[in-house]
Structure formats: C-alpha cells, structure tokens
Amino acid sequence: MNSRLGQQIAFLVEADKLKSIVRRTPLVDGSRLENSAEHSWHLVLVMMVLREYGPAGIDWMRAIEMVAVHDLVEIDAGDVSAYDETGLEAKSQRERDAADRIFGLLPTDQCDRFRELWDEFEARQTPEARFANAIDRLQPLLQNEHSGGGSWCVQVLADTQILRRMAPIEVAMPDVWPHVLDVVESFCRAGVLQRTRR
Amino acid sequence: MNSRLGQQIAFLVEADKLKSIVRRTPLVDGSRLENSAEHSWHLVLVMMVLREYGPAGIDWMRAIEMVAVHDLVEIDAGDVSAYDETGLEAKSQRERDAADRIFGLLPTDQCDRFRELWDEFEARQTPEARFANAIDRLQPLLQNEHSGGGSWCVQVLADTQILRRMAPIEVAMPDVWPHVLDVVESFCRAGVLQRTRR
Numbered sequence: 001m002n003s004r005l006g007q008q009i010a011f012l013v014e015a016d017k018l019k020s021i022v023r024r025t026p027l028v029d030g031s032r033l034e035n036s037a038e039h040s041w042h043l044v045l046v047m048m049v050l051r052e053y054g055p056a057g058i059d060w061m062r063a064i065e066m067v068a069v070h071d072l073v074e075i076d077a078g079d080v081s082a083y084d085e086t087g088l089e090a091k092s093q094r095e096r097d098a099a100d101r102i103f104g105l106l107p108t109d110q111c112d113r114f115r116e117l118w119d120e121f122e123a124r125q126t127p128e129a130r131f132a133n134a135i136d137r138l139q140p141l142l143q144n145e146h147s148g149g150g151s152w153c154v155q156v157l158a159d160t161q162i163l164r165r166m167a168p169i170e171v172a173m174p175d176v177w178p179h180v181l182d183v184v185e186s187f188c189r190a191g192v193l194q195r196t197r198r
Numbered sequence: 199m200n201s202r203l204g205q206q207i208a209f210l211v212e213a214d215k216l217k218s219i220v221r222r223t224p225l226v227d228g229s230r231l232e233n234s235a236e237h238s239w240h241l242v243l244v245m246m247v248l249r250e251y252g253p254a255g256i257d258w259m260r261a262i263e264m265v266a267v268h269d270l271v272e273i274d275a276g277d278v279s280a281y282d283e284t285g286l287e288a289k290s291q292r293e294r295d296a297a298d299r300i301f302g303l304l305p306t307d308q309c310d311r312f313r314e315l316w317d318e319f320e321a322r323q324t325p326e327a328r329f330a331n332a333i334d335r336l337q338p339l340l341q342n343e344h345s346g347g348g349s350w351c352v353q354v355l356a357d358t359q360i361l362r363r364m365a366p367i368e369v370a371m372p373d374v375w376p377h378v379l380d381v382v383e384s385f386c387r388a389g390v391l392q393r394t395r396r
Contacts, residue, residue, distance in 0.1 A: 005377060008247050012337075013344045015243055016226040019236045028214040038217045041239035044266045045213055049206050049308065061259045068242045110247065139210075146211045179203060 011105040017075045024151035025140045036071040043067040046135050053173040054131040063128040066121045073098035134172035145183045149192040158194040209303040215273045222349035223338045234269040241265040244333050251371040252329040261326040264319045271296035332370035343381045347390040356392040
C-alpha cells in the first residue's frame with residue numbers, strides 16, 4: 001500500500017474510537033447515553049435540516065466538515081461536562097495535545113486542513129464556526145427536551161447556566177431562540193432546572 | 199413554535215432512533231457491534247479523507263449529504279446483511295415505505311430534497327452516488343480488516359462474494375482497489391474467507 005493511503009487509513013481506524021466516548025446526554029428513548037460519534041452524525045443532520053435559520057451565504061460544506069471533526073480530540077481528552085468548571089480548565093490543553101496527535105496521523109496537508117477546521121470551530125469567530133457551535137448546543141437541548149430532561153436531571157443546574165450555554169443559538173439562529181426559551185421555561189416549571197431569573 | 203420548525207424537530211428527534219439500529223460490523227476494538235448512526239458519521243469522515251481517490255469535479259457536499267441520510271430508512275426497515283439474499287428481496291419495498299414515512303415528517307420541500315438524495319444514493323447512477331456507495335462498502339471492509347475479520351467471521355463467505363460487494367470501489371476509487379484485493383487475499387490466507395477464485 002502506498003504510504004499516503006496507509007496514513008489515511010490509520011487515521012480513519014483511530015477515529016473509530018470516538019464511538020466509545022460516552023457523552024452526558026441520553027438517547028431520546030433513555031436506553032443509554034449517546035456517544036460522540038453518533039452525536040457528530042446527528043449534528044450533520046441537524047445542520048442539513050435547520051440551515052435556513054442560519055446566516056445567508058456561508059460555506060455550508062465547511063460548517064458540516066467542522067461538526068464532523070469537532071469531537072475527534074475527545075478520543076484522548078474525553079468528554080467533559082460543559083458545566084464542570086474544574087474539568088474545563090485542564091480541558092483546553094488536553095484537547096490541543098489530542099489534536100496534535102490525532103490529526104498528526106494524517107499526511108501533512110490533510111493534518112493542516114483538519115487542524116484548521118478544528119481551530120476554527122473552537123475559536124468561534126467565523127459565521128461557519130458560530131453556526132456549527134450553535135448546532136452543537138441545540139442538539140443536546142433537543143435530546144434532553146425529548147427524554148424528560150436527560151443530562152439536566154443528574155446535576156443541579158439553574159436556568160441561567162443553560163441559557164448561557166445556549167447563547168450561541170440566539171446569535172446564530174435567532175428564529176430558533178424562542179424555542180430554547182420555551183424548553184428552559186417548561187423544565188423550570190417541571191422542577192428539573194432551578195429558576196433563578198425573573 | 200411555528201409548525202415548520204416543529205416538523206423539522208420532530209424529524210430530528212425521530213432520526214435519533216438510528217443510534218439503536220445495530221449493524222453486523224464490530225467496532226475495531228471488538229467491544230460491540232457498531233450502529234448505523236455512528237457508521238454514517240464514519241462515512242462522512244472517510245469521504246473527507248479519501249476524496250482525492252474519487253472522480254474530479256463532483257459535488258462533494260451532495261455526496262456527503264447522501265451518506266448522512268442513506269441509512270435513515272433502517273429505523274423502520276432494519277439493517278439487512280448484504281449477503282442475505284432472502285432478506286434483500288423484501289428489503290427494497292420496506293425501505294421505500296420507510297422513506298415515505300420518515301422523510302414525510304419533514305416540511306414538503308425538505309421531504310422532497312431528502313427523498314431525492316436517498317433515491318440518488320440507491321440508484322447509483324450519478325458520480326456522487328457511485329462514490330458515496332463505494333465509501334459505504336469500504337468503511338466496513340476497513341472495520342473488518344482491523345478487527346480480525348469482524349462480520350466476515352460469523353458467516354461462511356467466499357472471496358468472490360466480498361469482491362462482488364466491493365466492486366463499486368474498483369469503479370469509483372481505482373487507486374484504492376489494490377488495498378481491497380490485498381485485504382481479501384490476506385483473510386483468505388488466514389482461513390476467514392473461502393478461496394474460490396484462482
């Protein structure tokens with residue numbers, strides 16, 4: 001086998017490990033927690049369906065590629081709860097090390113390209129990255145909404161924490177934001193989230 | 199919530215069920231069988247990495263969207279082994295019914311668009327569909343290769359059956375075909391596949 005194809009296959013085989021990284025969010029039927037690979041697929045689908053709510057004229061292909069690769073670093077760095085402040089401090093360095101190793105399996109040109117996609121997603125400065133991040137916030141909200149609270153039920157969380165986490169949706173998909181507010185309100189009413197704003 | 203967004207969310211929530219459709223192919227570490235949602239994500243990634251081996255000038259976005267949606271019909275129709283001739287006969291009608299119901303959850307314009315993507319994938323007539331199908335054959339071969347034979351170990355299969363199944367790779371990615379031949383040859387030598395060609 002030529003060594004370029006060999007490197008590419010080694011990367012694709014390594015990527016298989018993302019299927020074993022377990023997230024906090026359950027499947028809608030509550031049968032188990034979802035993993036980061038199937039979550040990434042779901043993001044691609046959410047993006048295909050909800051793109052009309054995003055900014056006009058962006059590079060959709062790039063945005064889709066960003067969500068497809070955004071979680072690969074978790075193979076080394078794990079999935080850290082968005083509400084775990086301690087975990088988040090160390091997370092950033094661990095994820096950069098993971099990006100070095102995992103994208104480093106690819107031939108140099110592709111390593112650079114994938115790293116660029118990941119850096120762009122993390123920096124949240126371009127419209128594509130902002131939309132991709134908004135989709136990455138919205139999908140777990142929908143999972144939680146339709147599984148009776150999901151990951152919101154296993155820790156004590158306030159409405160303001162959720163809304164801060166979901167804020168990228170307000171910017172990137174303003175027409176979807178009222179649905180986010182409705183969901184948070186209804187889970188406050190159900191006693192799953194703590195109501196702290198008035 | 200406006201009813202268009204409501205329909206879109208209902209579709210996205212229904213799509214979550216693809217995470218519970220179990221395939222024949224194991225994860226590379228052999229810990230369990232993979233599901234069709236994480237398989238679909240892996241196809242997106244394989245396509246991103248191996249596109250240089252595909253035809254020039256095709257619509258990559260369309261090809262990626264095709265692999266993202268191609269297995270959704272399995273939510274109703276299940277995953278049938280590619281080597282189960284009896285199952286394959288009934289499969290086609292069940293999958294069309296599934297496409298009617300599942301894509302039918304979307305607003306009409308999106309239902310038509312997703313159905314078109316799925317029909318195009320199934321018909322294998324366009325270069326995009328031929329490449330998407332080749333990727334859908336190659337990914338399980340890589341999983342099997344790197345998990346000691348994977349799904350090839352649980353049924354009696356001949357080299358010619360595998361090569362017939364993999365034939366779309368020869369057409370769409372001729373430079374990857376020698377690797378397929380090498381893999382099949384080595385699993386014949388290991389006694390996992392029956393050697394019938396000379």
